[in-house]
Amino acid sequence: MKRRHFIAASTLPLLGCEKPEEITGSFTGINHERGHLLRDNKTWPSPSVTRKTDVIIAGGGVAGLAAARALRLQGQDDFALLELEDTAGGNSRGGAVNGIACPLGAHYLPLPSDDAPEVQDLLEELGLRRRVAGRWEYEERHLCHSPQERLFFNGAWQDGLLPLQGVGAATLAQYQKFSGLVEQARSAARWTIPVSNRPLAPVQRALV
């Protein structure tokens, strides 16, 4: 089954829910008005600064920041990174709740194996990895060992990210089928990040 077919099939039962739980609270870290400026065709203030540059990077999420870093490493400094929000980071942006630092979205990075030298280099550049007595050590303060994920669903917390309470036997069977397929793909080929570091096996190509 293709990933998009799985997602379409697994969201259908949600559409049939009779009375959705009321969600209180709001989104944080993003400004909807700014995001909708283009859609709503609002008038824009005139530019206060005009600058010419060789490369424009649209968006300062992880992808945009990685592009900026790649350019800098190649000695290309004539670029501008444009970000809609007040701070960079996108979905990986951090924040604080009641004075305690916390992630606002993405928050963990698996320890990179030797298949991912680019990620290892980045962590070294950030001062999070260093050589001690011939061995690599990672800065423990930034490590997240065995991330534990919980989901707030139907008014209660549960372990894991898949909704379990009251979902019905058909949905549970879908979960099992999906996890079987993932296990099958996992044992059929080795996965690396970035995927471009290793030629894709047939089972991986089938998912692209």
Ligand SMILES: Cc1cc2nc3c(=O)[nH]c(=O)nc-3n(C[C@H](O)[C@H](O)[C@H](O)COP(=O)(O)OP(=O)(O)OC[C@H]3O[C@@H](n4cnc5c(N)ncnc54)[C@H](O)[C@@H]3O)c2cc1C
């Ligand atoms: C809840 C959640 C948790 C996740 N947790 C993890 C995790 O723990 N580990 C992990 O590896 N991955 C995680 N992911 C996935 C990861 O967050 C994303 O893959 C990654 O952040 C995507 O980065 P990006 O730069 O492509 O996009 P984004 O992070 O979305 O960045 C896009 C940037 O572009 C800006 N932008 C948008 N429109 C404009 C415009 N018109 N002009 C200028 N700027 C604009 C936005 O403000 C934003 O800063 C998670 C995803 C979600 C949703």
